[in-house]
Amino acid sequence: VAEETRARVERAMEKLGYLPDVVASNLASNRTRMIAAIVTSYGSALVREFLQSLADTVHPAGFLLLLGATGTSDPRAEEQLIRAFLARRPDAMVVSQINHSSDTRRLLRRSGIPVVEVGGLADDPIDMTVGFSNQEATRQLILHLVQRGYRRIATLSETIADNDRAKLRRLGYMEALHEAGLSHRADLVEAPLNIADAADAFAALMRRSPEIDAVFCSDDLLALGALAECRRRRWNVPKRVAIAGLGDLEFAVAAVPALTTVRIYRTAMGRRTGAVLLQALQGERPQQPQQPVDFEIMSRASARPRPNPTHQPAATCLPG
Amino acid sequence: VAEETRARVERAMEKLGYLPDVVASNLASNRTRMIAAIVTSYGSALVREFLQSLADTVHPAGFLLLLGATGTSDPRAEEQLIRAFLARRPDAMVVSQINHSSDTRRLLRRSGIPVVEVGGLADDPIDMTVGFSNQEATRQLILHLVQRGYRRIATLSETIADNDRAKLRRLGYMEALHEAGLSHRADLVEAPLNIADAADAFAALMRRSPEIDAVFCSDDLLALGALAECRRRRWNVPKRVAIAGLGDLEFAVAAVPALTTVRIYRTAMGRRTGAVLLQALQGERPQQPQQPVDFEIMSRASARPRPNPTHQPAATCLPG
DNA sequence: CTGTTAGCGCTTTCAC
DNA sequence: GTGAAAGCGCTAACAG
Numbered sequence: 001v002a003e004e005t006r007a008r009v010e011r012a013m014e015k016l017g018y019l020p021d022v023v024a025s026n027l028a029s030n031r032t033r034m035i036a037a038i039v040t041s042y043g044s045a046l047v048r049e050f051l052q053s054l055a056d057t058v059h060p061a062g063f064l065l066l067l068g069a070t071g072t073s074d075p076r077a078e079e080q081l082i083r084a085f086l087a088r089r090p091d092a093m094v095v096s097q098i099n100h101s102s103d104t105r106r107l108l109r110r111s112g113i114p115v116v117e118v119g120g121l122a123d124d125p126i127d128m129t130v131g132f133s134n135q136e137a138t139r140q141l142i143l144h145l146v147q148r149g150y151r152r153i154a155t156l157s158e159t160i161a162d163n164d165r166a167k168l169r170r171l172g173y174m175e176a177l178h179e180a181g182l183s184h185r186a187d188l189v190e191a192p193l194n195i196a197d198a199a200d201a202f203a204a205l206m207r208r209s210p211e212i213d214a215v216f217c218s219d220d221l222l223a224l225g226a227l228a229e230c231r232r233r234r235w236n237v238p239k240r241v242a243i244a245g246l247g248d249l250e251f252a253v254a255a256v257p258a259l260t261t262v263r264i265y266r267t268a269m270g271r272r273t274g275a276v277l278l279q280a281l282q283g284e285r286p287q288q289p290q291q292p293v294d295f296e297i298m299s300r301a302s303a304r305p306r307p308n309p310t311h312q313p314a315a316t317c318l319p320g
Numbered sequence: 321v322a323e324e325t326r327a328r329v330e331r332a333m334e335k336l337g338y339l340p341d342v343v344a345s346n347l348a349s350n351r352t353r354m355i356a357a358i359v360t361s362y363g364s365a366l367v368r369e370f371l372q373s374l375a376d377t378v379h380p381a382g383f384l385l386l387l388g389a390t391g392t393s394d395p396r397a398e399e400q401l402i403r404a405f406l407a408r409r410p411d412a413m414v415v416s417q418i419n420h421s422s423d424t425r426r427l428l429r430r431s432g433i434p435v436v437e438v439g440g441l442a443d444d445p446i447d448m449t450v451g452f453s454n455q456e457a458t459r460q461l462i463l464h465l466v467q468r469g470y471r472r473i474a475t476l477s478e479t480i481a482d483n484d485r486a487k488l489r490r491l492g493y494m495e496a497l498h499e500a501g502l503s504h505r506a507d508l509v510e511a512p513l514n515i516a517d518a519a520d521a522f523a524a525l526m527r528r529s530p531e532i533d534a535v536f537c538s539d540d541l542l543a544l545g546a547l548a549e550c551r552r553r554r555w556n557v558p559k560r561v562a563i564a565g566l567g568d569l570e571f572a573v574a575a576v577p578a579l580t581t582v583r584i585y586r587t588a589m590g591r592r593t594g595a596v597l598l599q600a601l602q603g604e605r606p607q608q609p610q611q612p613v614d615f616e617i618m619s620r621a622s623a624r625p626r627p628n629p630t631h632q633p634a635a636t637c638l639p640g
Numbered sequence: 641c642t643g644t645t646a647g648c649g650c651t652t653t654c655a656c
Numbered sequence: 657g658t659g660a661a662a663g664c665g666c667t668a669a670c671a672g
Contacts, residue, residue, distance in 0.1 A: 017426075017427070017430045019403065019406050019407045020407055020665090020666080021347075021407070021409065021664090021665055021666065022407045022408045022409070022666090023343065023346045023347050023352060023408065023409050023664090023665080023666085024347050024648090024664070024665035024666035024667090025665080025666050025667070026343045026346075026347075026648095026666090027341075027343050027344050027346075027347050027647095027648050027649070027650085027664085027665085027666070027667090028647080028648055028665075028666045028667040028668080029648085029666080029667055029668080030648070030667090032343060034386075034408075041372065042367055042368060042371040042372045042375070043367065043368030043369065043372060047362055047363065047367060047368075048362060048363030048367075049363065051362045051387075051389075052361065052362045052363060052389060052391070055362070055388070055389060056391065064386065064388065064404065064405070064408070065386075065387055065388070066354075066384065066385075066386050066387075067385055067386070067387040068375070068384065068385070069371075069372060069375060071372070071376065083339065084384065085384070086339055087339045087340055087341070087342045088342045088343065088354075088384070089341065089342070089343050106337075107337070110337045194570070195570060195571075195573070195574055221570075224571065224574050225574075227574070228574050231576065250514070250515060250541075251515075251544065251571045253515070254515055254544050254545075254547070254548050254575075255574075256551065256576040340649090340650080341648090341649055341650065342650090343648090343649080343650090344648070344649035344650035344651090344664095345649080345650050345651070346650085346664095347648085347649080347650070347651090347663095347664050347665070347666085348649075348650045348651040348652075348663080348664055349650080349651055349652085349664085350651090350664070641672105642671105642672085643670105643671090643672080644669105644670090644671080644672090645668100645669090645670090645671100646667105646668090646669085646670105647666105647667095647668095648664105648665105648666090648667085648668105649664105650663105650664090651662105651663090651664085652661100652662090652663090652664100653660105653661090653662085653663105654659105654660090654661090654662100655658105655659090655660085655661100656657100656658085656659080656660095
């Protein structure tokens with residue numbers, strides 16, 4: 001086309017405020033350039049760094065994120081939402097859960113679009129999976145506690161029902177104890193994922209089993225609750241009891257004492273997810289359906305080494 | 321239709337995995353049932369509660385959220401993103417910034433869809449606005465500090481350039497000081513919105529002006545950085561210096577000492593935004609384009625009353 | 641390379 | 657009420 005004509009058309013477009021109708025384009029081309037992402041909650045730790053880096057990765061290629069949150073970990077709610085999303089014909093899909101109903105799995109398989117399950121490293125992924133092994137991360141953290149001299153390690157877990165992630169973390173805990181030759185402790189207490197409930201659950205746990213010398217919290221938010229309760233009781237952490245979390249929220253390092261936890265490279269997860277998705281959208285299947293992402297034990301003050309662990313029994317304190 | 325036929329068709333739909341093509345439906349009906357939400361960052365405090373309650377409000381009415389993050393507060397980046405979103409013909413739009421380029425404003429006005437600007441209470445909204453007055457919230461917080469006996473109040477602000485929210489908070493600070501008959505202090509230091517940079521900026525501020533007796537942080541995250549620096553220096557908060565934030569993150573109450581801040585009812589903001597949007601989508605204009613949402617001063621340990629403030633000069637301490 | 645045309649899968653309208 | 661047909665605004669395929 002002549003340069004001058006092109007310029008005139010563009011000026012007209014500008015003047016009239018014309019925006020190409022992507023809806024029509026979608027129908028005609030059978031592509032929407034939308035990536036649907038379904039997370040359990042908009043507030044989950046995943047959102048902050050993961051979605052940002054996923055969006056930053058796919059946006060230059062012209063893809064937008066259609067975001068949904070199930071709000072619960074109920075697989076039926078997830079299925080409903082996935083159905084609604086699939087009806088909008090996204091070019092690819094990201095789901096953050098690892099426990100799906102078989103209907104959901106069939107739905108996603110049938111859709112024919114690339115799907116990545118993110119967060120955990122699913123054994124038998126629907127299509128692809130990007131994440132870290134919850135079990136292995138927990139195992140290493142517990143072994144880290146054992147190595148620091150802790151022996152009576154209990155668990156404060158997020159609600160386990162319908163939550164495979166929590167189940168896998170529990171498994172890693174059991175595995176590590178077994179490996180260290182420590183007897184498995186029945187001291188498991190569950191709490192919803194917020195500071196106040198975690199504090200209460202922690203208090204109940206310590207009331208029941210005052211001899212506990214370390215508590216593994218299956219999420220940093222729970223650990224913050226446990227720390228708050230210790231502070232209320234004027235307990236010395238880690239002398240009275242060590243606390244460890246999992247997730248490395250930004251606030252973990254600012255906690256008092258700074259929280260020993262597992263850092264998860266969520267930004268890397270987002271980039272990787274975006275990369276395998278873009279690759280799959282160009283028709284290349286990735287070599288590996290399972291894409292592991294690093295994690296790292298962050299050793300901080302809340303689980304400093306315990307002096308003479310084997311010879312000295314756990315200190316006992318009157319609660320309150 | 322006959323009941324039996326209906327059932328047979330539905331069974332067939334189920335069996336074939338038929339999902340109605342919403343893309344085609346969109347084109348034909350000229351409605352997408354998508355609400356586009358553009359935030360500055362997926363990790364902003366807005367995301368956690370606001371988007372969840374917005375989604376929960378509009379989802380039962382069949383609307384899904386198309387989410388975008390500008391990543392920066394650059395108005396040009398926002399304009400680009402808004403253009404891309406508008407091309408997808410959302411039925412309504414939510415934008416979280418309050419400073420928009422005039423092109424952006426024109427773009428949104430022309431689109432003819434309901435638009436709500438959320439977070440601050442815009443003076444001259446494009447269409448509607450839901451939020452609280454940043455200036456008024458800051459003013460009340462500063463007056464609260466004055467009432468508790470603090471006189472030499474400085475500001476640790478998130479980067480102010482291109483950020484109307486930060487500017488308005490600064491204005492509220494100035495207004496309160498003027499009202500209290502206190503001289504305006506030039507002690508303003510800026511930092512990017514993260515704990516580490518905030519700690520450094522706070523340290524620089526206190527080095528420069530050791531006589532400061534309270535620091536207003538324009539965001540809770542900055543306040544956590546300031547608290548971390550105080551702890552590192554073994555300063556007593558609030559004896560050496562009081563710290564106050566704005567935003568009431570979940571972690572504010574778990575901070576040590578617990579953080580005095582302003583609670584913002586983000587869940588209410590989400591619900592209200594969803595409600596006015598649904599109303600507008602049914603053709604009813606709301607009576608008020610500006611929908612204020614409550615805030616509340618949370619008085620906690622980091623700014624406990626100062627003893628004999630008027631007679632006693634600010635304590636001086638050697639830093640380090 | 642340019643211009644034309646069929647058709648994407650629905651909704652809506654209008655005739656029956 | 658039910659059924660047929662037009663058309664939403666593009667893309668893609670194909671003829672010139």
